[in-house]
Structure formats: C-alpha cells, structure tokens
Amino acid sequence: MIELEGLTKRYGEKVAVDNLTFTVRPGIVTGFLGPNGAGKSTTMRMILGLDHPTAGDVRVDGTHYDRLKDPLTNIGALLEAKGVHPGRSAQNHLLWLAQSNGIPERRVREVLDEVGLTAVARKKAKGFSLGMGQRLGIAAALLGDPRILMFDEPVNGLDPEGIHWIRTLMKSLAEQGRTVFVSSHLMSEMALTADHLVVIGQGRLLADTSMAEFIERNSRSYVRVRTPQREALLDALHRAGVTAVDGADGTLEVDGTPAEAIGELAARNGVVLHELSPQQASLEEAFMQLTAESVEYHAHTGAPLPPQQQQQWGESWRKG
Amino acid sequence: MSTPQPPMPQSAAAEWPAAPGAAPSAPAYPTYTSPIPVVRTHLGHALASEWTKIRSVRSTMWTLGVLVALVVGIGLLTGLVIANADPDLGGESPLSLGFFGLLLGSMCLITLGVLTTASEYGTGMIRTTMVACPSRGRVLAAKALVFFLVAFVVTLVCASVVGLLHVSLLEEYNAAEPTGEEWLKGTVGVSLYLALLGTLSLAVGSIVRHSAGAITIMIAAVLAPLVIALFMFSSSLRDVQQALFEYSIPNQMSIFYANSLSESGPSDWDPLWIMLAVTAAALAGAFALLKKRDV
Numbered sequence: 001m002i003e004l005e006g007l008t009k010r011y012g013e014k015v016a017v018d019n020l021t022f023t024v025r026p027g028i029v030t031g032f033l034g035p036n037g038a039g040k041s042t043t044m045r046m047i048l049g050l051d052h053p054t055a056g057d058v059r060v061d062g063t064h065y066d067r068l069k070d071p072l073t074n075i076g077a078l079l080e081a082k083g084v085h086p087g088r089s090a091q092n093h094l095l096w097l098a099q100s101n102g103i104p105e106r107r108v109r110e111v112l113d114e115v116g117l118t119a120v121a122r123k124k125a126k127g128f129s130l131g132m133g134q135r136l137g138i139a140a141a142l143l144g145d146p147r148i149l150m151f152d153e154p155v156n157g158l159d160p161e162g163i164h165w166i167r168t169l170m171k172s173l174a175e176q177g178r179t180v181f182v183s184s185h186l187m188s189e190m191a192l193t194a195d196h197l198v199v200i201g202q203g204r205l206l207a208d209t210s211m212a213e214f215i216e217r218n219s220r221s222y223v224r225v226r227t228p229q230r231e232a233l234l235d236a237l238h239r240a241g242v243t244a245v246d247g248a249d250g251t252l253e254v255d256g257t258p259a260e261a262i263g264e265l266a267a268r269n270g271v272v273l274h275e276l277s278p279q280q281a282s283l284e285e286a287f288m289q290l291t292a293e294s295v296e297y298h299a300h301t302g303a304p305l306p307p308q309q310q311q312q313w314g315e316s317w318r319k320g
Numbered sequence: 321m322s323t324p325q326p327p328m329p330q331s332a333a334a335e336w337p338a339a340p341g342a343a344p345s346a347p348a349y350p351t352y353t354s355p356i357p358v359v360r361t362h363l364g365h366a367l368a369s370e371w372t373k374i375r376s377v378r379s380t381m382w383t384l385g386v387l388v389a390l391v392v393g394i395g396l397l398t399g400l401v402i403a404n405a406d407p408d409l410g411g412e413s414p415l416s417l418g419f420f421g422l423l424l425g426s427m428c429l430i431t432l433g434v435l436t437t438a439s440e441y442g443t444g445m446i447r448t449t450m451v452a453c454p455s456r457g458r459v460l461a462a463k464a465l466v467f468f469l470v471a472f473v474v475t476l477v478c479a480s481v482v483g484l485l486h487v488s489l490l491e492e493y494n495a496a497e498p499t500g501e502e503w504l505k506g507t508v509g510v511s512l513y514l515a516l517l518g519t520l521s522l523a524v525g526s527i528v529r530h531s532a533g534a535i536t537i538m539i540a541a542v543l544a545p546l547v548i549a550l551f552m553f554s555s556s557l558r559d560v561q562q563a564l565f566e567y568s569i570p571n572q573m574s575i576f577y578a579n580s581l582s583e584s585g586p587s588d589w590d591p592l593w594i595m596l597a598v599t600a601a602a603l604a605g606a607f608a609l610l611k612k613r614d615v
C-alpha cells in the first residue's frame with residue numbers, strides 16, 4: 001500500500017506536484033495517468049525517497065521509504081531514466097542490486113529468465129535495445145520479490161508481444177495480492193490493465209476512481225447529424241422533446257435518442273439529412289477532455305480543440 | 321525473446337479470494353508474503369555491492385591498469401636510465417626515484433575516485449543505487465571505503481615493486497640502503513596519501529555530480545598551486561609563493577621521500593595529516609549535500 005497525503009513538490013517557481021492525496025491499494029493494478037509533465041515521475045521519485053517533498057507526506061506500507069531496512073523486498077520500481085551503467089552486464093547489474101539488499105544470488109538468474117534476458121545476461125547494457133533495457137529494469141524491480149511494484153511507463157519501447165507480456169505480468173502480480181502502481185499516457189492501455197485510475201494534470205489530482213466507474217461515465221454514445229436544413233431539424237427535435245448540441249463542422253450531436261428515431265422524425269418533417277451516424281466517444285477522448293485544461297505542452301498542428309460542451313461534462317465527476 | 325508467462329511461483333494468491341475490487345469497508349487488504357527471507361541490511365551489504373560495481377566495469381579496471389603501467393613503467397625506465405649513466409649517487413636514497421611515476425599515477429587515482437561517484441549521475445545509476453540503499457550516508461561510506469582500500473592496495477604494491485627495483489638496480493652506484501622508516505614512508509606513507517587524494521576526488525565527484533568537471537577541479541588542485549607559484553614574480557608575494565609551493569600536492573608527496581623541494585613548511589608525516597583533514601572535511605560536505613539534495 002502506498003499512501004500520499006498532501007504531497008507537494010516545487011522546483012523553484014514550478015509546482016510539479018500539487019497537494020496530491022490518494023492511496024494505492026494492494027491486490028489491484030492502479031493506473032497513474034496524466035499528460036506530459038503532469039508530475040507522474042516526480043510523484044514516483046518522492047515515493048522512493050529520491051526527491052524530498054516540499055510539503056506533505058508519503059508512506060510505503062506505513063513507513064517512510066528511507067526507513068526501510070531492505071527496500072527492494074518491499075518495493076520494486078522501474079523508473080523513467082534507465083539507471084544502468086552502460087558498461088556493466090545485465091547479470092552484474094542485478095548482482096550488485098541483490099547484494100545491496102541481501103537477496104539470494106539465485107534470484108538474479110530467476111528474474112533474468114522471467115523477463116527473457118537469459119541469453120544476453122553477460123552482454124553489456126549499452127548494446128541493449130530500448131525494449132531489452134526496459135526488460136532489465138523490470139527484472140530489477142522483480143528482484144526482491146516485493147509486495148509493491150511501481151512502473152513508470154513500462155510499455156515504453158516494447159513491441160506488441162512485450163506490451164502483452166507486461167499487461168499479463170502486472171495483472172498476475174496484482175492477483176498475488178501485491179500493490180501494482182503503473183504510470184502511462186495511454187488511457188487505452190490502462191483500460192486493458194488497470195482496475196483503478198488516478199488521473200493528474202499539472203500536478204493536481206483530477207480523478208481517483210475505479211476503472212469500471214470511469215468507463216461507465218465516459219462511454220458516451222451520441223448520434224451525429226448533418227443537414228442543410230438546420231433550423232427545421234432543430235424545430236422538429238425540439239417539438240419531440242429531444243435536445244441537440246452543436247458538434248464540429250456545423251454538425252449536430254444528439255444524446256440519448258437512437259439514430260432510427262431521428263431519421264424517422266426527419267422524414268416526417270421533410271428534412272433532408274446528409275449524415276446520420278451513431279458515435280461512441282472513446283476513453284482516450286474522455287481522458288483528453290479531463291486533462292484538456294491542464295495539458296502543458298500543446299502541439300501546434302492547427303487541430304481543432306475538443307468541442308466546448310464536452311469540457312463541462314468532464315467537470316461533473318471531477319474530484320479533489 | 322521467449323517470455324514465460326506466469327511470474328514467480330507463489331502461494332499467496334490462494335489466500336486471497338477473487339473480486340478485490342469489492343471495496344471492503346474495513347480494509348481487509350490482501351497481502352503478499354515473499355518466500356525470500358527478510359534481511360536487515362547493513363554497511364556490509366553496501367560494501368559488497370560497491371565492490372561488485374567497481375570490478376564489473378571495464379573502465380575502472382583499465383584505469384587501475386594504466387596506474388600500474390605508469391608507476392611501474394616510469395619507475396623501471398628512470399631506474400634503467402640512471403643505471404646506464406653510471407653515476408655516483410653519493411649515498412642518496414633510491415626510493416625517491418619512484419616519485420615521478422606516482423605523481424603521474426595520481427591522475428589515475430583522481431579519475432577513478434571521481435568516476436566512482438560522479439559517473440552514477442551521468443548514467444542515472446545513482447537513482448537505482450539510492451533506491452536500493454536509501455541510507456545515503458551508507459552509500460557514500462561504502463563507496464569511499466571500497467575505493468580507498470582498492471586505491472591503497474594497488475598503489476602500495478606498485479610503490480613497493482618500484483622501490484625494490486630501484487634499490488637493486490642502483491645498489492652498485494653508491495646509493496644508500498633505505499632505513500626502515502624510509503621504506504615505510506616511501507611505500508605505505510605515500511600510498512596512504514595518494515589513496516586519500518583519490519578519496520578526496522570521490523567526495524568532490526559526489527559534490528559536483530559531473531565527471532569531467534570534478535576531474536578538472538582535482539587536476540587543477542594538484543597542479544595549479546605550483547604553476548601559480550612559478551609565475552609570482554613580485555617580491556611582495558614572496559610569502560604566498562612560498563606557501564603555495566610548500567603546500568602544493570607534488571611537494572607534499574615529495575616529503576615522503578624526505579627530499580622536500582623546500583626546507584620550511586610541512587615535514588615528516590605532516591602531508592598525511594593534512595590530506596586526512598582535507599579529505600574528511602570534503603567527505604563531510606559531500607555527505608551533508610547528499611542528504612539535502614534530491615537525487
């Protein structure tokens with residue numbers, strides 16, 4: 001279990017993590033989501049006692065990290081930066097780690113085997129591909145067979161098979177009763193792995209909810225309608241007690257009414273339709289809306305911003 | 321790459337029934353119990369892991385190799401050249417000829433000392449290190465101890481070999497037979513001094529967190545005082561020039577051979593105590609900063 005209480009980190013003027021309070025529970029996979037620069041890695045570094053919090057507190061199984069006597073058997077972590085000397089072999093990297101925590105040396109072989117690096121155990125880390133480096137980091141996290149596992153963007157650089165492997169690994173680790181805390185930018189990835197979601201933006205907590213609840217609230221379906229007779233259609237819909245909102249490119253979006261009903265209504269009123277299509281908002285969109293205001297590093301591609309009315313409804317389930 | 325699916329062989333899963341998401345009101349959380357025995361780590365663990373780090377990277381082995389080659393090679397060369405010249409050494413101790421090799425060798429010790437700490441910042445390894453051992457003081461102590469012992473032993477062996485070589489090469493040219501005290505200072509003494517110089521570099525590396533920067537600072541610290549002293553022509557600065565000269569690291573090293581380049585200033589074992597004090601102060605500073613700063 002990891003408990004954060006009002007955790008705050010300031011780098012000079014910059015507030016990287018802002019008053020975060022949440023708990024990461026054992027037995028489930030908790031996804032930690034946020035756009036670039038949201039403060040995910042900083043939060044994880046504070047959990048591990050690497051960065052000192054400006055304010056607030058964080059405990060690992062009730063203890064401050066730096067009080068742990070054999071930290072690697074309590075918590076294993078894969079951090080953002082590789083943290084491996086390029087000139088050292090995978091095996092020796094794991095060996096010094098094992099020695100530092102009095103972990104039996106046979107574990108080195110076991111975890112190498114588990115992540116599939118046995119064949120390159122004696123190769124220097126500098127020759128490793130992105131994915132192999134990531135696997136070595138995961139091997140290091142698993143070395144002490146810890147109760148808590150923390151991964152900072154573990155699927156970075158992994159091929160589809162590797163991604164599938166990580167997913168299965170995280171789920172099975174959680175099933176064994178361990179605490180699994182994993183950060184990502186990808187809502188779609190988390191939807192497949194995480195049981196619980198913590199979303200942050202610009203260091204602030206935006207959501208702390210179960211995955212099921214998030215999906216239920218955000219799998220919004222609506223019908224997109226395009227017509228040259230906009231006023232006539234709006235009138236007809238209004239009379240039928242159906243509300244429509246403006247969508248992108250002059251379309252209308254209708255919630256809670258099936259496409260068939262809208263088509264028949266239009267036919268009865270002699271309104272021409274150019275498009276009538278059922279839509280499903282993806283979780284990715286929901287995540288983007290949620291974090292829209294707190295995205296720090298916008299790309300300037302001239303892409304339209306998310307429709308305005310949608311921004312408000314992210315608000316309704318926002319907590320913290 | 322093959323990826324075995326189920327992770328570790330575990331029994332704990334059975335103790336925890338399904339549906340953990342059921343959000344129990346009393347936190348009856350599942351717990352995972354590892355079969356790995358719980359160990360209370362101590363300095364010994366940190367020492368073992370630092371020793372593995374040092375010996376498992378080729379660059380440290382190379383640096384030590386260069387150190388041995390420099391000290392022994394230059395020692396051998398000076399010995400042979402002098403013997404060839406067929407001189408009359410007039411009862412001087414041949415041990416002092418080891419000085420040049422060791423002076424150059426000190427650059428290797430500086431490099432290795434700095435790399436022991438600073439290079440971890442370059443690779444991001446320091447985070448792995450501090451996660452594995454959150455007691456930062458223990459990490460620094462382990463690094464310093466392991467490095468000091470390696471540096472001392474290697475330097476001692478080199479200095480002793482070179483000393484024996486010179487004595488046997490130059491016996492017939494009326495060189496003095498070194499006394500026990502001279503042997504002690506010319507081998508153990510100067511090796512302790514250089515190992516401390518390397519440890520000072522290690523502390524500086526930990527403070528500066530940048531390999532090239534720290535190496536530059538240390539090499540400047542060894543050479544700059546002498547160079548500055550050479551260019552101090554003004555007579556009003558005579559005292560400063562003298563002090564710079566006497567307390568420069570090369571001059572302090574030469575005191576171990578009792579043929580100090582100057583008459584006043586530190587003598588006997590003084591250089592060792594001076595270096596010990598400076599290194600202790602630098603380590604204390606490095607420790608305080610390490611505690612305070614983010615990794």
Ligand SMILES: Nc1ncnc2c1ncn2[C@@H]1O[C@H](COP(=O)(O)OP(=O)(O)OP(=O)(O)O)[C@@H](O)[C@H]1O
Nearest residue numbers: 011014016034035036037038039040041042043185
């Ligand atoms: N050591 C530091 N000094 C100054 N600013 C920092 C430092 N570390 C992080 N920051 C700033 O804090 C903010 C949060 O960074 P962090 O790396 O935690 O974000 P993140 O959520 O992990 O992002 P990403 O998804 O890109 O990895 C960023 O704006 C970053 O610039």
Ligand SMILES: [Mg+2]
Nearest residue numbers: 040041080152
């Ligand atoms: Mg990050």
